Amino acid sequence: xxxxxxxxxxxxxxxxxxxxxxxxxxxxxxxxxxxxxxxxxxxxxxxxxxxxxxxxxxxxxxxxxxxxxxxxxxxxxxxxxxxxxxxxxxxxxxxxxxxxxxxxxxxxxxxxxxxxxxxxxxxxxxxxxxxxxxxxxxxxxxxxxxxxxxxxxxxxxxxxxxxxxxxxxxxxxxxxxxxxxxxxxxxxxxxxxxxxxxxxxxxxxxxxxxxxxxxxxxxxxxxxxxxxxxxxxxxxxxxxxxxxxxxxxxxxxxxxxxxxxxxxxxxxxxx
Amino acid sequence: xxxxxxxxxxxxxxxxxxxxxxxxxxxxxxxxxxxxxxxxxxxxxxxxxxxxxxxxxxxxxxxxxxxxxxxxxxxxxxxxxxxxxxxxxxxxxxxxxxxxxxxxxxxxxxxxxxxxxxxxxxxxxxxxxxxxxxxxxxxxxxxxxxxxxxxxxxxxxxxxxxxxxxxxxxxxxxxxxxxxxxxxxxxxxxxxxxxxxxxxxxxxxxxxxxxxxxxxxxxxxxxxxxxxxxxxxxxxxxxxxxxxxxxxxxxxxxxxxxxxxxxxxxxxxxxxxxxxxxxxxxxxxxxxxxxxxxxxxxxxxxxxxxxxxxxxxxxxxx
Numbered sequence: 001x002x003x004x005x006x007x008x009x010x011x012x013x014x015x016x017x018x019x020x021x022x023x024x025x026x027x028x029x030x031x032x033x034x035x036x037x038x039x040x041x042x043x044x045x046x047x048x049x050x051x052x053x054x055x056x057x058x059x060x061x062x063x064x065x066x067x068x069x070x071x072x073x074x075x076x077x078x079x080x081x082x083x084x085x086x087x088x089x090x091x092x093x094x095x096x097x098x099x100x101x102x103x104x105x106x107x108x109x110x111x112x113x114x115x116x117x118x119x120x121x122x123x124x125x126x127x128x129x130x131x132x133x134x135x136x137x138x139x140x141x142x143x144x145x146x147x148x149x150x151x152x153x154x155x156x157x158x159x160x161x162x163x164x165x166x167x168x169x170x171x172x173x174x175x176x177x178x179x180x181x182x183x184x185x186x187x188x189x190x191x192x193x194x195x196x197x198x199x200x201x202x203x204x205x206x207x208x209x210x211x212x213x214x215x216x217x218x219x220x221x222x223x224x225x226x227x228x229x230x231x232x233x234x235x236x237x238x239x240x241x242x243x244x245x246x247x248x249x250x251x252x253x254x255x256x257x258x259x260x261x262x263x264x265x266x267x268x269x270x271x
Numbered sequence: 272x273x274x275x276x277x278x279x280x281x282x283x284x285x286x287x288x289x290x291x292x293x294x295x296x297x298x299x300x301x302x303x304x305x306x307x308x309x310x311x312x313x314x315x316x317x318x319x320x321x322x323x324x325x326x327x328x329x330x331x332x333x334x335x336x337x338x339x340x341x342x343x344x345x346x347x348x349x350x351x352x353x354x355x356x357x358x359x360x361x362x363x364x365x366x367x368x369x370x371x372x373x374x375x376x377x378x379x380x381x382x383x384x385x386x387x388x389x390x391x392x393x394x395x396x397x398x399x400x401x402x403x404x405x406x407x408x409x410x411x412x413x414x415x416x417x418x419x420x421x422x423x424x425x426x427x428x429x430x431x432x433x434x435x436x437x438x439x440x441x442x443x444x445x446x447x448x449x450x451x452x453x454x455x456x457x458x459x460x461x462x463x464x465x466x467x468x469x470x471x472x473x474x475x476x477x478x479x480x481x482x483x484x485x486x487x488x489x490x491x492x493x494x495x496x497x498x499x500x501x502x503x504x505x506x507x508x509x510x511x512x513x514x515x516x517x518x519x520x521x522x523x524x525x526x527x528x529x530x531x532x533x534x535x536x537x538x539x540x541x542x543x544x545x546x547x548x549x550x551x552x553x554x555x556x557x558x559x560x561x562x563x564x565x566x567x568x569x570x571x572x573x574x575x576x577x578x579x580x581x582x583x584x585x586x587x588x589x
Binding site: 002004005008009012016019020086087088090091092093094095096097 | 333336337338358359360362363365367368369370371372373374375377386387389390391392430440
């Protein structure tokens, strides 16, 4: 494998997003949303202002689950099919690089842009909160930020895979939206519906394991179990098996969600 | 256009082949896009590949570039399989200009070349030189989105020159170029060919390439229907020559009678009593001219026109 070729492609993708202010725009979105949620998150309880980091994380998890998968899918859906439509894919493939190097370079460049936006966006909020509420819980916030990056990378990996499979950009965008609906809105409803229909008599034991089939749920669980106070806020601590409630185990699952779609994309792209 | 260059003999074996295509097939389901093609393109040759849409030339082009695998047969570039383990070395020797390529709007011309150059392990100086070769030095630092269609095409050509390729594949390379740029483009190609570079190009503008390629292949239905120099193909397809004779008006009847004795009927020419235009079978040419010369000084001029490449193309492709 030629690392320099991969990095060249990654560097171009990353610079493109810096130059067209994509990184800046997304970082601003994250900052504004996170600040609003951190400050007004307690309004329902009749109070505003910065509260504990745990409370802020619990509020932000819901936002991130909706927002980051959408941004990642929008970012990556035309990574390959866009090049194909422009006619530049043939040119790139005629160069002395492999299809895997091209795909990985594309992915790494886009993932770097997404990670930078996420870290900058949530990092600014962390700085504000550290001055307001102290820095004790910052490690937990750091974990939240890093898991947000992993969530973005997982959905970006799915987007790149769709981009390889799709015949054109229109279909790729349609598939990306369908994937977002499925994982963010429908998946949990299906699981819940199955439990309700069976009265909980079937599948109750495997229910927590089925959550691992959805990167958005893995992210949710990862953050719920990171802090005692957050666990209590969600009230799920007792139903989740300890075997998969470990941060490292959930992180591995998230990494698998990054690697698997990329592997499928590479397999298909090589054909 | 007049062309009386004798056709060079077609060698049966080419020892010095840059590209060797051996019994290559490419199937898409039940469709045979390329159906048993054998072709050798010589080192330092300017080679044209022409055919109708769907004739299989783009598929063959992509297989020669290694973008599509073959269903059967072999393709060797400079003696090496394009799909083999050392494909990087093979590809470093290749330059490619895809048809209708849209490069990156947000990059400048120079940045675009720098990006390609990094992937080909070329220097910045080469990028500057390539821009100069295609006449884009003045626009090196302008974003590609500000380029006209012709400038984009020239930039595409410039990137294909990076890495000093031994083999150039150019798909419809003159799309969007004005006549002056087309002339400059072919002058550059001739220079490259003279320095030993092999050039394979496709074009729909047959009149443009008929006097510029060394040899060409006509593809139809996935097969190569004809291969050779333009002149050798003209002779093989046996199309008549078009002849125009200018005479004194009084000799028109005598000339018509001579043509009639050869079984030739002249075409009507509007408002011209001193001019006859007719198709002359190639094998009758010398006998007919001998008879026409017998009319003496009353014959003011004789012009002979070879069939165009378009005529030849339709002769083979249809």
